Amino acid sequence: MPLGSRTDFGDAKFSGVQTGFSPDAARLLESTFQQGFDFAVAPLVNPKRGQKVSARGELDPLTPQDVLTPPAEHAGQVVGLVSSWISPDRAEALEQRQHEAALSRELDWAAHNSLQAAVCPLPRTGPVSNYARTLLQFTLGLSPMALWVVIPLGQTEEGSIASSSSPTSSPGSCNDVDGWSRWNHVRSLCDHSTQVGVVLEVPASLPAPQHVRRWFAEPVKALLLPSSVFVTNRKGFPTLPKSHQALLLQFFGFGVQVILTGLPESSSEPPSSGGGGAWTVVTGSNGGRVLPPRQDSSARQHWEYLSFLFRRPEPVAQQEQMEMGYRDFLQVPLQPLQDNLESQTYEVFEKDVTKYTQYEEAILAALRARQRRSSAAEASTTTGSPQPNGHHGSTHPRNGEDSPVVIFVVGAGRGPLVRASIQAGQRAGRVVQVYAVEKNPNAVITLHRLVASQRWEDKVTVLAGDMRALQPPQQADILVSELLGSFGDNELSPECLDGAQRFLAPGGISIPAAYTSFLQPISASKIWSDARAYKDVEHMETPYVTKMHRFSAMADSLPVFSFSHPTAAQPNNARYARLAFSNRSGSAAALCHGFAGYFEATLFGDVTLSTHPTTHTPNMFSWFPIYFPLSTPVTCPAGCDIEVHIWRCTSLHKVWYEWALAQPQITGVHNMLGRSYHVGL
Template identity: 55%
Template sequence: MAADARDDGDDTPRSPTPPTPSTVRRVGGGYEWTRSERYTEAMTAAAAYNCYRALPCDGAALTATDVALLAEILKAAEAELDAGGSGGAPAQQATLSQVLRAHQRVLRGAGLDPEVDARYYRTLLRLSLDRAEPNWWGRLYREISADARRHDMPPEQQQMLMNVLLSCRVGGPLPELPAPAPAEPGAAECCGVPAAQPEWATTVVQASRPASPVQQPGSGDVGWDLADAASEASLPLPPGTAVDPLQALRARRLESPLQPLQDNLESQTYETFERDGTKYTTYEEAVYRCLLDRVPQEEAESRVTVLMVVGAGRGPLVAASLRASVRARRRIRIYAVEKNPNAVVTLQNRAIADGWEGTVTIVPADMREWDAPEQADVLVSELLGSFGDNELSPECLDGAQRFLKPDGVSIPQAYTSQLQPITSHKLWNDVRAYDDLEHFETAYVVKLFKFCPLAPTQDVFTFEHPNRAHVIDNTRSVKLSFECTPPGGTVCHGFAGYFDAKLYNDVHLSIHPPTHTPNMFSWFPIYFPLREPFYVPQGARMDVAMWRCAGKHKVWYEWAVTAPHGAATPIHNPGGRSYYVGL
């Protein structure tokens, strides 16, 4: 079968001059695979790559049936691995050969012909080429996420696929699988997928959950957060049951911080934020107290407070401010300023549906450029990033404060970032997998699992709003000295960053571990990696320098270790050459 030479949007590693083993042969600009020789016992990475590129891609998105079948293949491979183990040695990961043998067994049991299947076989080869994730289940999770992005999948459909995967992994009942869409004649057979949903899809993995904890081999080294996995996947867990948290895999994945000024956020991102009830309840409390302080009881009926929500998104802060007004029995007039045209459409529809007309004016504009018709008493925003200022909250609010009254209030009023050195082999190796300098000079948002802090946190940068300085300068620099506390010493792999924000007086939002706001999940910590880890003896002093730099079109961080002796590092990300936030 001739290779499909078109680009199918995959992001697997590229081999500039891949060798040509017996399973495939070179044909023009692609490869041709030999069906009878595909299931080799010792398929090398190069052979897997060549065969993956040679197999045809049908371009179809993953379905719940696909995910359940792929999960069954991984479970069958693990069963073969466990059966071949000896003594009490910990189980290792299944090899590609074991997975491919499981592919044959599972497809035959499902009434499919593995010799003509290309869809599932190609997906398994793709998983084997994922160098950033050593665990097969983690690879499948990442593949579902990537497939959802490629096909612009609705969030509820992606969540359903994740629920199917988690159910298959922990041995619980599958969510109800939707009926497959009608297939065009002949379209299914070319990839070995039947037009009708196979019988196994409704009966597989129906056994009840085990009463004893189920431990993932090697989970003690990975350190997954089991409760997060279950709650995010909306699957109830019986008491005492430990599971492999596929949702936690997403949480510990390295992600670039948002760039809300440079990019328009996607609907899925807004949905994630809006599910955080704790955050908006806290904002509501801040606005409530501010209204009570600014408007005395005797003026409650006659005085109208002008409140501007800058970066209104799809309206959660507007709704929180309206609830605060009702609680405080104070009259308000709201301007909701938002530059994202997609979010503006949602805002306009919500204003009609929720009866905001007459109270809320929607302004489709950039807060830094809009000319307000009147000055505001209160400026409300949720522009904070995982490091406080890393999503350009200072620059945005400095530009918007021109339409704030001289005695006006900004919510938040101030925020401070914190930093601490950590050891985390997992995070550092995830960065090293990219095999380039750029990724070691990039900050990442990630939920930290089983990391070891080497010293207590220290404050880094503080910003206050409104900023009444005659000349506003948001560049910063700091030198911190940490005394490392782990007994016996350890290795430093980088730094974890947090923030604590004062919304109004004593109302705070925080991801700083000592003061973390309970049940809030909108922000994960930020991770600043080091190009070269180094050993830190117990009690040793570590000096760290960090800079917040700004240019005409961008803001970036630089960081370096200056002590102990022999561990000094180069300055990471000089001039923002690898990572910056665009203005």
């Protein structure tokens, strides 16, 4: 039985319980299911058997009584637990081989029984290379069974930051005390196999947030929750301390399951068949099903508490609902300049009410600002010295109180910014003349339909063509565009607006007025693995639009490229930035998989749009962040410098980014000369 019916948080709907050993797996599972749990984590080999070795130094063969043999129909509900005495990294060569053989034998037995996963308790200290190599060897076989390496969440290098920056104890040593570094060692040796995941043992005393946070970026498959972590409330029921509640809720958010461990053997046993309660038949929407009698065993009480906790998160916001299906899904960025968008795509973007509200506010503010300037100019004309003929200063004399304000919407699409312009004009009490410039002939048809249906024929003129080439019938006072991509300039807003700013009268206003991209090193094994799954160079050098979810930021973001409009004559849109993320004191060691990109834009005055985490415009969902991968992930010790170089390159027909890590390791330049990815002009 799942913990709850919430499906909005991914796959975290299952809970398991660790049981004792029993060769009678059917009885074990019956008891587990009766208590409410979805699966059992059971020892593959009787722990009491221990490490039996024949006189010739070989492992004693296993007998049927020694091993767990789950019934075929329930194989999917049993996770095998590898014997904890196995430790193939012993110094003595014969022991080492025996332990390797024992590990392989248990994994093979689990795979033979079609178990979905095996829990592998990595020794807490000492080297791990042979353990890792034996796991890697298993993954290269035919079985798809997952391997879950057990790592204590509480085992961190915390408090020894100073010593960890010295060469002798830098993360990555196979003798490292830090649990994360031990995991990093195992998965690196396993070449980042997606078959190898991690389960975290939750301690009574939780580590510092930065040591927890980095696990969000890792393939954590489950939390091992010892019953000893629970406290008893006044009514005598098991509950978790606040800190642990918060931890579980965080991990539930990442789709991580829970496995209850350490229950006394008796509590996970069903009562003897004679003493069971009455069974209940429930007739619900799913048809009648038989529920077992309610078990008030300790295990059942723990399950009920977990179930309660799982259902507790608040209903998610609309924005989050929208994004759910896109989490950690890699999309190659749109190229609206080169390609014509489909109507469906416009439809999705137009649903972003927040964005168009911000645009309307910006246009309104711009209209008011112009009005103030005109009044001031008129006042000075009246009271001061007469103005010379023609254009002067930043004031456009044609725009008096009576003449309409000319607004060019460039890249009008199906018209949302045309609507925003007209509404802003109405609110400002100004007559506006809107020109809707659109190069997509299909969208132009819809624009004409909109104008007709709204009776805007006197206010709106549709101009079909590319804004970079079109000859405007008159000059614009305000130039409105929505050409920004996830990384700000990546959908070629700078190039388009450079072309379109010919429309602008002197002193005219561009909305947006400016934008800046931001970059941040991240750990994110999920999306990196997904890009690597393509097995080619191209996919490791392509920036992806991604709603990053299972990731962890490794430093605060830094600004990258800035553009403002209108620009001086002959702007050059090539850029280069060197970003030194050097203020990482208190950071934990983590594996850098690349960089997350965001943008902040000033539409007009103080009206902004932002996808940057700390300034994100509330409820705006038009943009996901962008992800720049590193072709090989790089281990970054705690507190180390991270330095990135990024180029925005331009040529006659295309624009592209190149990037390289310079610290703590130097990589080659990714996407050199746009060989793997570019945006067509």
